Amino acid sequence: MKNSNSLRILKNTMALYFRMIFLTVISLFTVRIVLIILGVEDYGLYNLVTGFVGILSFLSSTLMIAFQRYFAVYLATNDWENLNRFFSVSWLINICFIGIVFILAETVGLWVLKTQLIIPESRLNATIFAYEFSVITFLLGILISPYQALLVADENLSIYAGISIFEGICKMAVAYALLIVQGDKLILYSFLFFMTSFFSYFGFFLYCKSQYPLLKHSFYRDKRMFWDIYSFLNWNLIGALAFVLKYQGVNVVLNLFFGPTVNAARGLALQIHNVILSFAQNFMKAMEPRIIKTYTASPDEKVFDLLYTTSKVSYYLLFVVTFPIIIHCEFILNLWLVKPPDYVVIFIRLLLIDALIMNITDPLFAVVSATGNLKMFQILVGSISLINVPLSYIVLFYWDNPCIPFFISIILTLLMTGARLYSLQRITSFSAMDFCKFVLVPISVVSGLSIISGYIICDAANNIYQLFVYGGLNICFIAFFTFVFGLNYHEKQIILQIVQQIKLKFKGVGKHG
Numbered sequence: 001m002k003n004s005n006s007l008r009i010l011k012n013t014m015a016l017y018f019r020m021i022f023l024t025v026i027s028l029f030t031v032r033i034v035l036i037i038l039g040v041e042d043y044g045l046y047n048l049v050t051g052f053v054g055i056l057s058f059l060s061s062t063l064m065i066a067f068q069r070y071f072a073v074y075l076a077t078n079d080w081e082n083l084n085r086f087f088s089v090s091w092l093i094n095i096c097f098i099g100i101v102f103i104l105a106e107t108v109g110l111w112v113l114k115t116q117l118i119i120p121e122s123r124l125n126a127t128i129f130a131y132e133f134s135v136i137t138f139l140l141g142i143l144i145s146p147y148q149a150l151l152v153a154d155e156n157l158s159i160y161a162g163i164s165i166f167e168g169i170c171k172m173a174v175a176y177a178l179l180i181v182q183g184d185k186l187i188l189y190s191f192l193f194f195m196t197s198f199f200s201y202f203g204f205f206l207y208c209k210s211q212y213p214l215l216k217h218s219f220y221r222d223k224r225m226f227w228d229i230y231s232f233l234n235w236n237l238i239g240a241l242a243f244v245l246k247y248q249g250v251n252v253v254l255n256l257f258f259g260p261t262v263n264a265a266r267g268l269a270l271q272i273h274n275v276i277l278s279f280a281q282n283f284m285k286a287m288e289p290r291i292i293k294t295y296t297a298s299p300d301e302k303v304f305d306l307l308y309t310t311s312k313v314s315y316y317l318l319f320v321v322t323f324p325i326i327i328h329c330e331f332i333l334n335l336w337l338v339k340p341p342d343y344v345v346i347f348i349r350l351l352l353i354d355a356l357i358m359n360i361t362d363p364l365f366a367v368v369s370a371t372g373n374l375k376m377f378q379i380l381v382g383s384i385s386l387i388n389v390p391l392s393y394i395v396l397f398y399w400d401n402p403c404i405p406f407f408i409s410i411i412l413t414l415l416m417t418g419a420r421l422y423s424l425q426r427i428t429s430f431s432a433m434d435f436c437k438f439v440l441v442p443i444s445v446v447s448g449l450s451i452i453s454g455y456i457i458c459d460a461a462n463n464i465y466q467l468f469v470y471g472g473l474n475i476c477f478i479a480f481f482t483f484v485f486g487l488n489y490h491e492k493q494i495i496l497q498i499v500q501q502i503k504l505k506f507k508g509v510g511k512h513g
Contacts, residue, residue: 024275026168031271032337033175034189035264040341042186044260045119045127047267051251052113053134055244056104059097060142062240063090066233067149069369072292075154084216089225090146091217093233098139105135117252118259123186130190137197144201147208155289156211163203170196238378239365242385249389250405257396262343265402269347276321277355283314288366295370303367304430308438309491310363315443316482318359322352323450324474328467335464343402350406357413360443361420368424377423384416438488446486450478 035043067090074083109131113119119127151159174192178185208215247270254262287310295303325332326349333340333348368377392405421432454474483492 022165023168023278026172027271027275028336030171030175031268034178035268035337037175037178038185038189040264041120041260042123042126044262044264044267045123046130046186046189047270048117048119048251048255048260048263049113049127049131050134051248051263051267052109052117053105053131053138054248055252056101056138059101059237059240060138060145061243062233062236063094063097063142064145064149065236065240065369066229067146068153068288069292069372070229071150071153072289073296076293076296080214084214084218085225086229087146087150087215088218089229093226093229094142094145098142101139101142102135105138109135116256118255120260126184126186129184129187133190133194137194140198140201144204147204150208150212150215151204152285153289153292155286159204159207159211163200163207166203167196167200170199236374236378238382239374239385242382242388246385246388246409250392250409253389253393253396253405254402256393257400258402261341262402265341265344266347268337268341268344269351272325272348273351273355276325276352277318277359283317284310284363284366287314287363288369291363291366292370295367303370304434307363307367307430308435310366311360311435311439312443312486312491314363315356315360316446316478316486318356319447319450320475320478320482322356323454323478324471326352327454327474328471331462331467335467346403347406350403350410354406354410354413357410357417360439361417364420364424367430368427371427373427376426377420380419380423381416384412384419388412442486446478446481449481449485450474453477453481 038046067086070086071083074080074086110128113128113131114124171193174189174196177192178189181188251263251266254266287306291303291306291310294306329348330345333345365377368374388405388409392408395404395408421435424430425432454477457473457477483495487495
């Protein structure tokens, strides 16, 4: 059974990594084309409005986490009766949230867009169109979230790869359409992006209907279940709002002080950040349901060993990609965009450093979610993160430097790391000292040795040849130090077993060939 679970996690991770590699290639191509066609100003405006609408995504992310948690619990016990009840209640909750978001977006949202943000008068109408398409896309995302949560909870992640590849192909088609179709490019891009999202969401809906025949939807009302979900959502909203404001709220602050040009630089940096972060998030997406199910079956027994391994592997997967990009970022951007906007290089480096620190303790939330006891964790961690936007605004008021919010974010992330460890220790039998011993120490050793060897042997690349050679050496150093110093004996044995299984499969393919 344990071997079967490991193989399923491996299969899901590999499917998500294939998806990520494909989407990375697509993104590198489409972003450059879209930036050239829209121009820096319109590209910045599009990132501004999508980021502004994205502030409301704390609602959708909260719903997804809640739905995923309850689906995982019911699937672990094969309780389809309660799962169907929960699915029906989740639809009622979604409809309520859609109504709230629509009212906020069409009143307060439009007022802020028209009167508070820095938008050139000649581009205001096009920006409003882009905003409305972003709102509709967001509402569709809320509507389809129970189906996506069910797939993640069931560890049925291969469909994500398939639909995401389709979405990536559509984005390439959108970039090509911008080249040949006449009209306002910002409006056209917003509409085509909305259509891409619509067909992707529809794909999730059709797959779930065919894959889960036991899934039934009815207008079922259960006050006890509703209030149970509401209690879970209530505290989780704090953390989700804090996370969204950290990334999207800062975008609005930068617009108020520096205009759409800096928004374009941050939009590019955030896009690269999101692509790279997916290396770790794909692994976490495969592991989260397993952590929740493990805790449900045997609380506090095996779950912490799984948590330590997840935290380390998630960090190493991100670090092996992040470190070479931090070193060679300037050359990569000049090669990719020819003339990248100002500040984009430093923005990328600071975002990636922040992501590395945050990623170490991200898996802790899966255990907190499994307990259902979110109050202390979200209040403590969320309160620290919520300081980011007002503190950035205050400091920028006195110090005119667009890098300030990024430095503030890194400092707050360090504080949040300590708060996460303290909170989980109070909620469960988790030991922060054990986490430091089994996770932070090996991570620090691997990172320190990799950074020292990387900077001593490999300089920043100045041409394609140096990029591949130096980047390859960086990856080899990290892989070596990770295996020698970053994994315990059991984890090394799992890696060796996986390598052995891959060798046997290739030998089998060779014999059949």
